[in-house]
Amino acid sequence: MTVLTGLVLLYALVPLAWLVINASKTQKDLFSSFGLWFAGDFALWDNITTTLTYQDGIFARWFFNTLLYVVVGAGGATFLALLGGYGLAKFNFPGKRAVFAIVIGAVAVPGTALAVPTFLMFSKMGLTDTPWAVIIPSLIAPFGLYLMWTFAAEAVPGELIEAAQIDGAGPFRTFFKVAIPLLGPGIVTVLLFTMVATWNNYFLPLIMLRDPDWYPLTLGLNAWNSQSSTAGGEAIFNLVITGSLLTILPLVIAFLFLQRYWQSGLAAGSVKE
Known part of the structure; x- marks a missing residue:
């Protein structure tokens, strides 16, 4: 297991080391030096x-665009997953099993399969080539909803909700004052997943955006990389x-600072008493 762990560590760190080392080289040194060692300059x-x-x-500009998509899109997706997961975990209503089946089915559908239908719908609405074409689809996070659902079912005791209701707290006050403090690890976990998915999103902005001023970093860097293959580029x-x-x-910074919350959030709901 130690050897296997070491191999996985190398697999993860070698590309990162290559990136750091080659970011310190000039254009000329990139092709005249060894890839995993520094050049002269x-x-x-x-x-x-x-x-x-x-x-x-x-x-x-691309960095702030990406930050906008993450703050509004991933932040909104996390909040909606929090609301939906808590509601599904703690309230009974007709059709709850059907909702569960729909959520599970949505988790299994890859985002690329929905990109073209989403583009056609947004094109009819006149929202393509605008930030909303990236933000609105990012608000939907089926896996985040499912994760928050399972987490809330175990992290928020029903007796605590009943005690808050006896003390006169309404549903919203119970949610914000009682449930949210208990759901902190789950919130951070869902936030990390949605943040990474939005930050690394490439295919959706590729088909939605034409104006380089609205590109995220993934699309902008690809445009720079493609310059070498264009005439006069x-x-x-x-x-x-x-x-x-x-x-x-x-x-990397976000994962380092939020790692302990992320780990505890993943383990939540895995064991039932």
Whole structure:
């Protein structure tokens, strides 16, 4: 198991090491030096400066676009999953089993299968090539809803809800004052999943957006990478690699700071007493 764990660790860290090392190289050194070792000139800071200023600083615009999609899309998806999961876990109503079947079915459907129908619908509504074309589909997170459902079923005791109701608390006050503090690990777990999915989203913005000013980082970096294959285009592989490094840093930081909540959230609901 130790050897297997070491192999998995290498599989995960070698690409990251390659990215960090090659982000410190010039365009020329990328092709004249060994990929897993530094070149003669340490150009990391120059590459970062050039990445942030290239094409009038459009990388910063792509970064803030991605941040917008994550804050509104992933944040909204987490809140909707929280509301829906708590309601499904703690309230009984006709058709609850049907809702459960629909949620499970939605989890099994890949997002790419829904991209074209979503594009046709948004095209009819006149929302393509706008931020809403990326934000609105991001608000739907079936796996997050299912995860919050199973977590709320175990994390919020029914007796505690009944005690709050006896004390005169209404449904909303019980939800915000009693349930949400208990659902913290689950909320963070769902937030991480939706944040990563929105941050790395590529196919949906690809078919929805034409204006580069609304590109997320994934689409913008792909556009830079494609410059080398266009007539008269400039090869800027060093900026693509540096931009990729800058792109993953927020996700790495988020996972490091929220890891303990994420782990406890995944384990919740796995054992029933």
